[in-house]
Amino acid sequence: MASLTASAPVEPSGPRPKRIGPGRYGVYAFLIISALFFLIPLYVMIVTSLKPMDEIRLGNLFALPGSPSFDAWIKAWSQACTGLNCNGIHVGMLNSVKILVPSVLLSIAVGSVTGYALSFWRPKGANVLFGVLLLGAFIPYQVFLYPLVRILSMVSLYNSIPGVVFVHTIFGLPLMTLLFRNFYAGIPIDLFKAARVDGGGFWAIFLRLMLPLSTPIIVVAAILQITGIWNDFLFGLIFAGRENFPMTVQLNNVVNSSFGEKEYNVNMAATILTALVPLFVYFVSGRWFVRGIASGAVKG
């Protein structure tokens, strides 16, 4: 909970500047140069996607397009090739949406119930469960992969969208549980005790009291999961199957498969298209995004 309040920037607290002097110019110079470093790849991506290949071959990376056109974008969307399939990146986008929606809902549902039970009820073994979950958040995924592939093929979920959704839920659980547990730890225990005295059961208290209070943390969890799952590459590659590759996997196949001449403008257009969803979430959510990333590894 501390993280949620602490990470929202308030007034600047640094030393108060005396006057506009050379030091101030230094501050702005540093910030502007840094901003250029962060913006240049975005700029290069956009201008490249708007140029025809003839212009790109001249090798002026930063030059504005002579006659900007969205041809590369259209091609990336509907005709870009991965191997022999030339249906464009929109196939991957549909798959990503099909993976994203159930994964986000399911992982938040399981995470919130687990966090609630761990925080207020703390049945026997709760600490052990939480400890293992936490460790699970840091262990490299490579250790789990092969057995999971085997388990999922036993129940015929390997190479399917439900399979990837399941995997996202499994590996989203530590972070989701941590978020909700920490959030509920900040809710006065007396509120919970009063509800117990009034005869509230496990689910009644969760659904009628805690869940309505949880809007802020649900927003944070949704932001983290939407960007995280959309940006996932590994699980999509291994568990989704060729038919269901998410957008990141398809994008990498489009760009890094070497058939014929590389069309850099199409590649960059496809890259921007893949980045749109997380960028949209980032720009719309603003400070909520910062709250989310800071709360991942903060003491509860």
Add this chain to the structure above:
Amino acid sequence: MKPRFFRFWMAQVALAPAWLIVIFAYIGTILWTIQISFTSSKVFPVSNYVGFSQYTRLFGSERWIISVQNLAIFGVIFIIGCLVLGFLLAVFLDQRIRAESMFRTIFLYPYALSFIVTGLVWQWTLNPTLGIQQTVRNWGWESFTFDWLSRGDRAIYVIALAGMWQASGLVMAILLAGLRGVDSELWKAAKVDGIPTWRVYVHIVIPILAPMFATATVLLATAVVKVYDLVVALTNGGPGISTEVPAKFVIEYLFQRQNLGLATAASTVMMITVLCVLAPWLYVQYFRQPRSAH
């Protein structure tokens, strides 16, 4: 009074999915992976136990040694680079500047992007034939050379640079929140005593921010061990095998080279390394002090 288990049976039911995941998907798979690593399994797991010979082969493999070295180089540059750049950005943003939220938005947006997007953008920007090198030559500096992406001894540094571009904003955001928590009286006191600003930062502010630095370091270190997609998108391990990393080594031996025994040995080594580094931190962070709330 009934024992806790029965009083809270509904809570136990609610925790069943989490228990199942922990027991089967975490602990079960880890044990299974470790078990395979002691067998001579190739395409399919077999139960022909060969002791530690997969581990011996692993550390005799040039590809693995290069992967581990690359992870060390990448990890050190990436973590230190992100911490330094992120700290500087946070400090400069905290100087009561104009357009602070615009700068903050710019510094953090790459963190919303995937490693695949990050890798592909930098691959294009730094490609030696049409990227920055050619552009600067076209501007008239004919001898300008920046071809690290095609040089086996330098490409790993480009990966670290791309990683820094992606993740420095994270450190900035965490440390800025910390700086905003520093008491403003501190600055007045320092001014009265005539202490130079940089000394206040080095001797007082950085120690105050230590927990934030620790959080940021843990987040970055987790990303280091998991680094896979960034390498796949940026260099795909090349030129040659010069930018291979352990995560990629495991995936390749699991799914392409069909050498389960070696792959599981490698992933077991990765896991043990992470646990050794992490165990003390987790203990201090979560279990040493009793929670005050309830």
